[in-house]
Amino acid sequence: MPGLEVKLHKLTLKNPVLTASGTFGYGEExxxxxxxxxxxxxxxxxxxxxxxxxxxYPRMAETPMGMLNAVGxxxxxxxxxxxxxxxxxLKYNNCVIANVSDSTVEGYVEVAEKMNRLDHxxxxxxxxxxxxxKEGGMAFGTSCPSASAVTRAVREVYDKxxxxxxxxxxxxxxxxxxxxxxxxxxxxxxxxxxxxxxxNAETRRPVLSTVTGGLSGPAIKPVALRxxxxxxxxxxxxxxxxxxxxxxxxxxxxLLAGASAIQVGTANFTDPRTTVKIIAGIEDYxxxxxxxxxxxxxxxLLL
Amino acid sequence: xxxxxxxLKVLSNRxxxxxxxxLELGSDEPLPVMVPGQFAEVRVDGSPSTYLxxxxxxxxxxxxxxxxxxxxxxVGEGTRHLxxxxxNESLNILLPLGNGFTLARNSEVxxxxxxxxVAPLYFLAEQLFRQGNKVSILIGGRSAGDILLAGEYRAFxxxxxxTEDGTLGExxxxxxxxxxxxxxxxxxxxYCCGPDGMMRAxxxxxxANKIDCEVSLENTMACGIGACxxxxxxxxxxxxxxxxxxxxxxxxxxxxxxxxVETGCSLDQ
Numbered sequence: 247m248p249g250l251e252v253k254l255h256k257l258t259l260k261n262p263v264l265t266a267s268g269t270f271g272y273g274e275e276x277x278x279x280x281x282x283x284x285x286x287x288x289x290x291x292x293x294x295x296x297x298x299x300x301x302x303y304p305r306m307a308e309t310p311m312g313m314l315n316a317v318g319x320x321x322x323x324x325x326x327x328x329x330x331x332x333x334x335x336l337k338y339n340n341c342v343i344a345n346v347s348d349s350t351v352e353g354y355v356e357v358a359e360k361m362n363r364l365d366h367x368x369x370x371x372x373x374x375x376x377x378x379x380k381e382g383g384m385a386f387g388t389s390c391p392s393a394s395a396v397t398r399a400v401r402e403v404y405d406k407x408x409x410x411x412x413x414x415x416x417x418x419x420x421x422x423x424x425x426x427x428x429x430x431x432x433x434x435x436x437x438x439x440x441x442x443x444x445x446n447a448e449t450r451r452p453v454l455s456t457v458t459g460g461l462s463g464p465a466i467k468p469v470a471l472r473x474x475x476x477x478x479x480x481x482x483x484x485x486x487x488x489x490x491x492x493x494x495x496x497x498x499x500x501l502l503a504g505a506s507a508i509q510v511g512t513a514n515f516t517d518p519r520t521t522v523k524i525i526a527g528i529e530d531y532x533x534x535x536x537x538x539x540x541x542x543x544x545x546x547l548l549l
Numbered sequence: 550x551x552x553x554x555x556x557l558k559v560l561s562n563r564x565x566x567x568x569x570x571x572l573e574l575g576s577d578e579p580l581p582v583m584v585p586g587q588f589a590e591v592r593v594d595g596s597p598s599t600y601l602x603x604x605x606x607x608x609x610x611x612x613x614x615x616x617x618x619x620x621x622x623x624v625g626e627g628t629r630h631l632x633x634x635x636x637n638e639s640l641n642i643l644l645p646l647g648n649g650f651t652l653a654r655n656s657e658v659x660x661x662x663x664x665x666x667v668a669p670l671y672f673l674a675e676q677l678f679r680q681g682n683k684v685s686i687l688i689g690g691r692s693a694g695d696i697l698l699a700g701e702y703r704a705f706x707x708x709x710x711x712t713e714d715g716t717l718g719e720x721x722x723x724x725x726x727x728x729x730x731x732x733x734x735x736x737x738x739x740y741c742c743g744p745d746g747m748m749r750a751x752x753x754x755x756x757a758n759k760i761d762c763e764v765s766l767e768n769t770m771a772c773g774i775g776a777c778x779x780x781x782x783x784x785x786x787x788x789x790x791x792x793x794x795x796x797x798x799x800x801x802x803x804x805x806x807x808x809x810v811e812t813g814c815s816l817d818q
Contacts, residue, residue, distance in 0.1 A: 271776040278552040299788055306771050306779035308601050313771055317778045320788060463600060515772040516592065516602060518554060518643070
């Protein structure tokens with residue numbers, strides 16, 4: 247049987263399949279459909295320092311092979327997370343990762359400090375790439391100095407594995423990746439959603455309440471694959487691939503491009519069993535190609 | 550209530566009028582337990598422009614025959630594909646989703662449906678009838694051809710009809726029907742599903758007469774299981790997901806709705 251285990255800094259994942267934050271709730275939403283513990287890990291919905299109501303409805307527009315969302319980090323804040331959500335995550339024995347966002351550096355630091363004290367949260371993913379909030383989010387992830395500053399500040403208070411999730415809405419994602427690596431990130435995950443827009447021609451109005459939103463789904467896969475390839479060539483830390491992954495073949499493409507693990511996002515909405523199907527499909531691929539360990543695939547692109 | 554992902558078989562697909570179809574689905578395994586007001590998320594195969602699943606109310610469940618029905622209104626390419634499904638084709642479906650209506654017992658209830666908003670009302674009328682309620686059903690539409698399945702509701706109680714052009718039942722908007730005027734006080738509960746403006750108007754009438762009311766909302770959804778947070782409605786407790794905290798709500802708990810009810814402003818928007 248081929249080995250599926252991968253390492254991300256200090257973390258050992260039983261397989262390279264994770265869930266993308268904001269597409270998998272807190273895991274329990276999927277308990278009826280799959281054994282969540284079968285996944286390499288879960289990255290739960292973003293947590294901010296304070297309660298956030300998110301953006302007004304409508305927050306979603308379907309697009310060719312994908313969707314735009316403008317949820318805007320709706321969550322009840324870190325204190326609520328610690329008290330009410332964290333206890334429910336203890337039933338998962340795989341890797342549980344919190345996604346951390348905010349509108350100020352102090353806010354990020356506060357959430358990271360509180361997450362650091364939770365034994366069962368083995369890593370955080372710093373979300374400096376949400377396109378749907380007016381302040382913070384993507385604003386931090388689109389310049390090297392601000393990406394570096396927030397990563398450095400969080401690094402000072404966070405001892406465990408620190409993943410930084412990068413925005414594709416930049417001139418050079420490679421430069422941002424190098425900046426956060428230098429500032430102390432243990433891994434980078436990419437890409438977050440691409441800034442997009444939808445218009446209803448009949449009403450002449452934008453579909454989303456926020457006018458613009460984040461594009462996800464298979465439509466963005468080629469862009470994501472290209473960015474993972476570019477970033478993994480220059481950083482020394484592990485890269486986690488995200489962007490339209492819906493099948494084992496998609497996942498393997500990201501591994502070949504240089505990713506050590508992958509996240510399944512929007513595909514969780516169209517088929518809640520996507521993640522477990524991908525794990526089975528990766529195993530099948532390894533067997534067909536007589537590859538002993540999945541980690542041998544990382545960066546295995548033949549040029 | 551446990552949710553399932555199933556491949557159901559199309560047993561029949563009946564056109565009700567130009568743009569409404571009734572899909573009958575079956576399975577070799579017993580269908581899951583479902584309650585009126587819950588819905589299903591249907592995957593549309595073979596339609597490249599339909600990426601996400603489509604939510605539909607559970608229209609009818611026949612336990613004895615182990616079948617269920619969905620009422621499909623054709624609005625775009627995805628629903629057109631569903632309208633063209635043939636017998637024995639397979640449909641991938643997530644269900645049962647959402648909370649469902651609160652069933653009254655031994656009471657007097659009114660169901661109000663407009664357009665394809667009648668979709669969840671058949672299952673509801675049947676269950677309410679079985680719970681010993683005196684059931685009345687008010688259905689509205691633009692014209693006689695838009696009034697769907699009115700005959701089938703008669704098994705469960707009185708059926709009232711309103712059409713805007715007067716071709717069937719009372720002439721005018723469903724919300725102006727006489728049953729919502731002088732007779733309304735006799736009802737202990739009103740259930741409503743239809744266009745937003747219609748539901749707000751019915752909620753207003755219910756509130757003005759101090760009658761319990763439940764409305765079934767239909768917001769744009771991605772996941773249907775509370776993961777994406779796209780389908781939210783503003784409630785007195787903040788944004789809630791229509792797919793999991795709803796689709797059925799007491800309109801008094803809906804933020805902009807109760808404001809409208811309190812001030813009595815124009816509701817037919």
